[in-house]
Amino acid sequence: MTWRVRRMRNAGENLPDYIGRITEFFEGVDGRRYFACRWFFRPQDTVISNTKLFKDHTHDPKRVFLSDERNDNDLDCIVSKVKIIQVDPKLDQEAKAQVAADADLYFDMSYTVPYSTFENITLDINENSGISFDAEANSESDAAATKATILDLYSGCGGMSTGLCLGAVIAGLQIETRWAVDLNTNAWESFKYNHPITEVRNEKVEDFLLLLQEWSVLCDKYIHKHNDDASASPLKVGGEEHELGKGKLVIDKLTAICYGGAKREKCIYFKGDVDVLCGGPPCQGLSGNNRHRKCDKPLDDDKNRQIVTFMDIVSFLKPKYVLMENVADILKLNGGSVGRYALSRLVALNYQSRMGLMVAGCYGLPQFRMRMFLWGALPTMVLPKYPLPTHDVVVHGGAPSAFSVSNDETADETMYSVKAETEFQRYIRLSRKEMLDYSFGDNKGPSEGMLLDHRPLKLNKDDYERVKQIPHQKGANFRNLTGVKVGQDNVAYMDPTVKPPCLESGKPLVPYYALSFMHGKSLKPFGRLWWDETVPTVFTRAEPHNQIILHPDQARVLTVRENARLQGFPDYYRMYGPIKERYMQVGNAVAVPVARALGYALAQAFQRKTEGNNNLMIVLPGSFSDVAMMRVRARASSSGAEAAAKELEGASYLSSSGNN
Structure with a gap:
């Protein structure tokens, strides 16, 4: 489709002119002539505006994006006509260049400003827009897909991929976490225990990328259906070359590659393609808690270069879907340049992309925890939407269930001492079968x-x-300790009229760091949580010196399990490593209910159940976290199709009746 559009004068100096399609000419009540216009955006006009800062990729200067931004303008703003052609987003860059060779510009995706979204143009809401392009479905098999695979990078103990699998299965898509990579040995152990059928690799993600690249070289070198090609390399077994007769099958498929020896744990088994690549590249260089972060050039910080590595793997593997998580500061630090980079890189790789913030408390957790999530989808797939909240983060919440635990507790396994009293407790105690968690196969x-x-x-x-x-x-908090006063400026100080109280060790009861933290204005040192409050976020450390982490009515900090509940990990999920490492794994994880909601959205998109819907959000089903419904689903999953349908029909009635 070719469009004759107009170039409009930009008011800024040394800036390119605006591009827009005129939809109407009219005369105003003031007697002046105007035109109504729908705008195109160049890459530099979008949220990926500072593209010149990114050295590892560029955007085609002829590529623009159609927006739904419209307004009225003075007729004198028109400069000239421009020829813009619409091209199929599924074409590669070379093919697009050939199709658009005679055009001034081309567009293949839309750009939605409020949602930072680059997406295929499937249906236009304005009948007068002139757009009727409808992207074809990749194949009927995608719509009927029931299984998919995940590669989880920077996997930690597995919060993101676990949640994605739990959410997707409710929508009829069974996702298997086939591969996971993390450098932390203790997180690796935790992931292995909870996902025994997953190939879990304990190494740097950049080393994993190098291994994939070496593997690709070997595939190109050794995979030949027949050795008719005289240049084909001979097969080596035990260091010896073996000549193969003409017409014999040499190697059909590589299923494993080893390095540094023949030990099983150093082999990579990469059978099949990656459907979904997810991960949360380390964010220490971005977090507002890092006082030494490089605010001016965040990508010069090695701690932030992992986002580049993540995108390098996306570029290499070309998965159908990408989901990246990070702290909200990725959109704040240095004008959000790191977040802009991630989005820009996906768009340059021809991925549909959507970036937004999600709050864990909006999906049933008693903590606020705002995080950025970035979707990517190949042009042949449907871009997932964001799930609308299921809970009011202000009203719903509270600290995790209290069990009598002492400061000296060392047992890794204990019995439940009371029955579940709340819906959250009943949910979090569900078994793997009831959660539809197939990490252990069909085994308990x-x-x-x-x-x-x-x-x-x-x-x-x-x-x-x-x-x-x-x-x-x-x-x-510490301000309630003996001898502490608070001035009118909200600064805590020691009462100069009394002798400072001391501990049995001779050290002061009120430590200096508590008085000096945040210039004496902080309420965090030795702060207690309370039952009707939500936790701001789960941290990776459990020291009470500068964060509110004390149990409401026990003389201790929150346990690893209480933090895990705040993150939505089911009670059956075990952590490995020293106690401090377990806190770190839980604190670094993606909140499971958030990933679960995203998994449902992913399954809807994967099976093309949301195509043609212009709403950029989806509503989760009312029974999404209903305990009675989940237990019925577990029974139905192991019964026949007819029995399953009857079970689910009855469960819908029970759910709507509120009989939990």
Whole structure:
């Protein structure tokens, strides 16, 4: 389709003219002549505006994006006509260049400003727009797909891929986490335990990329259906070359590659293509808690270069879908340049893309925790939408369920001491089968029915004495200790008229760092959580010196399990490693219910159930987290199709009746 559009004068100096399609000419009540216009955006006009800062990719200067931004303008703004051609987004860059060779510009995707979305143009909401382009479905097999595979990079203990699998299966798509990569040995152990059929690699992600690249070279060198090609390399077995007769099958498919020896754990088994690549590249260089972050040039910080590596793997593997998670500061630091880079890189790779923020508390968790999620989808697929919240983050919440645990608790497994009293407790205690978690295949995972990792970081003697003196009341913190005063400027200080109280060790009861933190204005040191409050976010450390992490009515910090519940990990999910490492794994993880909601959205898109819907959000089903419904689904999944349909029909009635 060719469009004759107009170039409009830009008011800024040394800036390219605006491009738009005129939809109407009219005369205003003031007697002046105007035109109504729908705008095209160049890459530099979009959220990926600072593209010149990105050295590893560029955007075709002839490529523009159609927006739904419209307004009225003075007729004198028109400069000249421009020839713009619409091309199929599924074409590669070379083919697009050939199709658009005679045009001034071309467009293949739309750009939605409020949602930072680059997407195939499937249906236009304005009948007068002139667009009737409808992208073909990739194949009927995609719409009927029931299985898919995941590669989880920077996997940690597995929060993101676990949630994606749990959410997708509810929409009829069984996703298998086939591969996972993480450098942390303890997180690797946790992932292996909870996902025994996954190929989990304990190495740097950049080393994993190098291995993939070497593998590709070997594939090109050795895979030949027949050795008719005289240049084909001979097969080596045990260091010896073996000549193969003419017409014999040499190698049809490489299923494994080893390096550094023949040990099983150093082999990569990459059978099949990656459907979904997900991951949360380390964010320490972006977080507002990092006082040494490079604000001016964040991509010069090695801690932030992992985002580049993540995108390099996307470029190499070309998965159908991409989901990247990071802290909200990725959209704030240095004008959001790192977030812009990630989005820009996907668009340059011809991925449809959508970037937005999600709050964990909006999906049933008692913590706020805002994170950025970036979707990517090949042009042949449907771009997933964001799931609308299921909970009011302000009203719904509270601290995790209390169990009597001492500061000295060391047991990794304990029995539940009380029955589940709330819907959240009933949900979080569900078994793997009831969660439709197939990580152990059809087998029941070990230690189910036990409370795992319900042990806190043991406080040292001095801190334990301080914690015991923090009152069991809402808002209590170090300011409630003897001798602390608060001035009119909200600065805490020691009462100069009394002798500072000391601990048994001789150290001051009120430590200097508590008084000096945030210039004495912070309420965080030795702060208690309370039952009707939401936690701002789950941190990777459990020290109470500068964060609110004390249990509401016990003399201890929150346990690993309580933090895991705040992150939505089912109680059957076990962590490995020293106690501090377990806190770190949980704190670094993607909140499982958030990933679960995204998994449902992914399955809807994968099976093309949302195509043609111009709403950029989806509504999760009312029974999405209904405990009774989940238990019925578990029974139905192991029964025949007819029995399953009857079970689910009955479950819908129970759910709507509120009979949980």
